[in-house]
Amino acid sequence: MTEKGRGGIYVHVPFCKSRCIYCDFYSTVHSAEWQERYVDALQREVTLRHTELVSPADTLYIGGGTPSQLSPSTLLRLFRILDMYFTFTPDAEVTIEANPEDVTEEWLAVLRDTPVNRISMGVQTFDDSLLALLRRRHSSRDALQAVERCRKAGFDNLSLDLMYGLPGQTYEQWKTDVEEVLHLGVPHLSAYALQVEDGTLLGKYIKEGKWKETDEELYLAFYEYLLDAVAQAGMNHYEISNFCLPGFHSRHNSSYWAQAPYLGLGPGAHSYDGDRHRRWNKPGLRAYVENAGVPPHGEETLSDNELYDELVMTRLRTSEGLSLSLLSEENKAYCLAQAATHLHRGKLTCKNDVLRLTRKGIFTSDDIMSDLMR
Numbered sequence: 416m417t418e419k420g421r422g423g424i425y426v427h428v429p430f431c432k433s434r435c436i437y438c439d440f441y442s443t444v445h446s447a448e449w450q451e452r453y454v455d456a457l458q459r460e461v462t463l464r465h466t467e468l469v470s471p472a473d474t475l476y477i478g479g480g481t482p483s484q485l486s487p488s489t490l491l492r493l494f495r496i497l498d499m500y501f502t503f504t505p506d507a508e509v510t511i512e513a514n515p516e517d518v519t520e521e522w523l524a525v526l527r528d529t530p531v532n533r534i535s536m537g538v539q540t541f542d543d544s545l546l547a548l549l550r551r552r553h554s555s556r557d558a559l560q561a562v563e564r565c566r567k568a569g570f571d572n573l574s575l576d577l578m579y580g581l582p583g584q585t586y587e588q589w590k591t592d593v594e595e596v597l598h599l600g601v602p603h604l605s606a607y608a609l610q611v612e613d614g615t616l617l618g619k620y621i622k623e624g625k626w627k628e629t630d631e632e633l634y635l636a637f638y639e640y641l642l643d644a645v646a647q648a649g650m651n652h653y654e655i656s657n658f659c660l661p662g663f664h665s666r667h668n669s670s671y672w673a674q675a676p677y678l679g680l681g682p683g684a685h686s687y688d689g690d691r692h693r694r695w696n697k698p699g700l701r702a703y704v705e706n707a708g709v710p711p712h713g714e715e716t717l718s719d720n721e722l723y724d725e726l727v728m729t730r731l732r733t734s735e736g737l738s739l740s741l742l743s744e745e746n747k748a749y750c751l752a753q754a755a756t757h758l759h760r761g762k763l764t765c766k767n768d769v770l771r772l773t774r775k776g777i778f779t780s781d782d783i784m785s786d787l788m789r
């Protein structure tokens with residue numbers, strides 16, 4: 416085990432029933448036959464690459480795409496394959512992403528035959544008109560029922576995703592979304608500002624002037640409300656977009672921010688050896704399933720400056736902050752010099768040699784990080 420923590424495994428499931436208008440994650444809308452071909456290819460990849468990660472792994476994250484779109488038999492097969500090649504710590508965190516409309520009693524019964532102990536659900540908003548606008552396939556009622564069903568089936572470790580800054584979304588609508596999550600009392604919330612990505616339908620509508628992007632001030636008002644509301648509810652703000660009740664942080668995502676090693680399997684998945692080597696499978700299901708050997712991929716070796724930049728970007732976004740003891744003397748001096756203005760303006764603090772964003776700094780975190788980078 417490295418001091419950064421044990422390794423994690425990420426499996427990318429590249430299927431969605433249809434595409435949401437804002438999404439640029441890699442996924443396709445292929446049929447059941449492709450699901451089987453995908454799992455065949457995943458088995459090939461696991462066979463060839465499982466030794467890249469030192470066992471036992473501490474976290475497993477099945478993400479996508481929409482993993483809850485896998486048929487029960489395909490999902491069980493996927494877990495059997497992972498079980499054949501990897502060992503896990505006894506208290507490993509095993510997360511699966513799900514869309515609310517897939518969370519049926521039958522699906523949850525299948526999950527009970529797997530090691531899954533955490534479910535992350537993409538709710539995005541409880542407003543039905545906004546859900547329709549985003550082309551989500553569920554209603555607010557589906558989301559509420561899904562949470563109830565999970566709990567009935569014994570899955571209490573739930574995380575919900577919300578998005579803010581949706582086209583035309585009002586402050587009141589956002590307030591209602593946050594209140595609903597807090598009322599549900601789920602132990603983990605991820606709340607993301609909507610990003611307008613090129614190549615998405617949302618990006619196209621905005622470019623064509625059909626829809627307007629939410630203005631900066633409203634984004635800040637949404638975020639400000641969120642921070643106050645979650646703090647009052649006793650949730651820790653442990654990363655820019657992530658909040659949890661004590662003890663319920665995402666161990667898998669936290670390991671990314673702590674430079675722990677992880678093995679990414681499936682098309683588009685990224686891997687990191689915990690040191691200098693990054694590797695990413697190319698997106699593209701066809702190439703992934705038709706390839707008889709190691710899937711098509713890219714890789715890079717990080718330079719000293721790139722390693723330093725990664726530390727700034729990952730550590731500063733967490734409430735644990737960036738410990739200057741991780742930096743060389745030269746980088747430490749550079750970092751403090753770059754941080755001086757932000758320290759003076761109260762956007763950063765430095766205590767016991769740890770740099771942290773203040774609440775004021777969180778609002779301009781991207782600018783601060785880029786100032787500190789090489």
Ligand code: SF4
Pocket residue numbers: 430431432433434435438439440442479480481514537
């Ligand atoms: S947001 Fe999720 S469900 Fe929607 S297209 Fe992207 S991966 Fe699929």
